[in-house]
Amino acid sequence: MPDTDSNIYIYGRNPMLEALTNEADRIEKIFVRDSLRDSDLSEIFRLASQHRIPISHVPGTKLYDLVGSVNDQGVVALMSAVRYRNFGEWLDSIDTSTYPAILLLDEIEDPGNFGAILRTAAAAGMAAVLVPKHRQAPVNATVYKTSAGTAGRIPIVRAGNLNQAILKLKEAGFWIGGLDTEGTQSLWELDVDRPLAFVIGNEGSGIRQKTLEHCDYHFRIPMENNVESLNASVSAALLCYEWKRKR
Template sequence: MAGSSKRGPKRKGVGGGGSSKRSPSGSRNNRHRHAGRSKVGEKGPVVFGRHPVMEALKAEAPIQRISVARDASGLPKELFETAKEMEIPVTRTDKDRLDFLSGGGNHQGVVAQIGERSFTPFESWLKKLQSEQADLVLALDQVQDPQNLGALLRSAEGAGCKFVLVSTAKSCGLTAAVSKASAGADQHLVLGRTAKMGVALEKLREAGFQVIATTPAAPDPYFKIDLSRPSVLLLGGEGRGLPPHLKRVATHVVNLPMLGKVQSLNVASSGAILLYESVRQRIEQNL
């Protein structure tokens, strides 16, 4: 059964105000913060219970996603406001899912999944981008597979693309699997997150960036675009690709020519091709 173990004591009443058989030393806040953390299968560490999740938010823990019960009542308004400010996705789900994530713990209708590190909220990310005068960005909308995200981060770092922007909804978090797939490249990147990718792209255009989107139906191949200019390389997630409203924001929509019978590449391969076309052009122009 997920979350159970015969080798250690079972944790009870985490964050719920109930008693615990263990009496760790330290402050009440520390007790909540650490007692609420568990590891459940491949889902990684979690914090569950109203007080522990709130304390994790206040401590700016690397929360990737917060799941709350569909019928939960009495959750603090501050929890939702803080999550929104930090651009952490909050999703409604059923009790069985929360039971699974918490390993059967007393979750009180809320579970936060913890990653290896935090994303930077968009406005702070944008300020850092402008202060460093970076001119190449990788923007990823709804990339869900950790292997794909890790591979993209590895390609970005290798291509000198330090700034990566990820959509909040339906995107993979910064998990241990992502870090491993990136071969540690994620540690050298500035990783931002936004709940409104379209708005973020508009702001990048206002800042002087061209936005390059890819789709198989586009008339022009990717190598016709001048990628030595300040550029955002925009890629959609597995399966659906880019939604129409993001294509409309793009300044250029290009294709990756396919000469075989299979008419598309996965997002990690597409991203690597675009990133290294940018490298080729910049080397050619001695930039």
């Protein structure tokens, strides 16, 4: 049985164009506010026609029923659920000789953070984002919009137990680094000449203690002016681009 969440509605013109360009096979139907002129959405209509995706012109109240009180820009699409990659199958397929890096999210619960992390991971060239099956934000409309449609450009791998997945990653040759405010090693000392898996902790409580114990490195981000921590998505961005800079 495929590992998926439920179908989602995405909204907004840029996310729609991203989806039509990169994931058109997942779009089942597009709803357009009937007060809009066709010329306002000409590229969306062109791509929808190219991929034979049905378009329905509906009143604004229908869009509200679908996505609520958001800035939908007059266009909403029904998309099939994201299919998570199976952890075992993904691990068997990864080439560790190229020294890839992945992100492991330890119970990131805010959809905005999740979407921003996916966008950064895709942009920086991470090989995948691994998430636990429970206590993790699903890929929903907020995640898709925050990721600017890039949620479909990077493998999202789901594991039943994050700590067991870490042990299997180690067996495959990955080194595990956790971002921790009490870390003993500066992020600027990162060594990228090996396969790496970086753990990003929960927005409030950080990385769980047992997961920290499985990490080979505990990295901290150097900060000034008595700032104790950064937002999870900001921390992930700094980490991803320090890895990319040193590649």
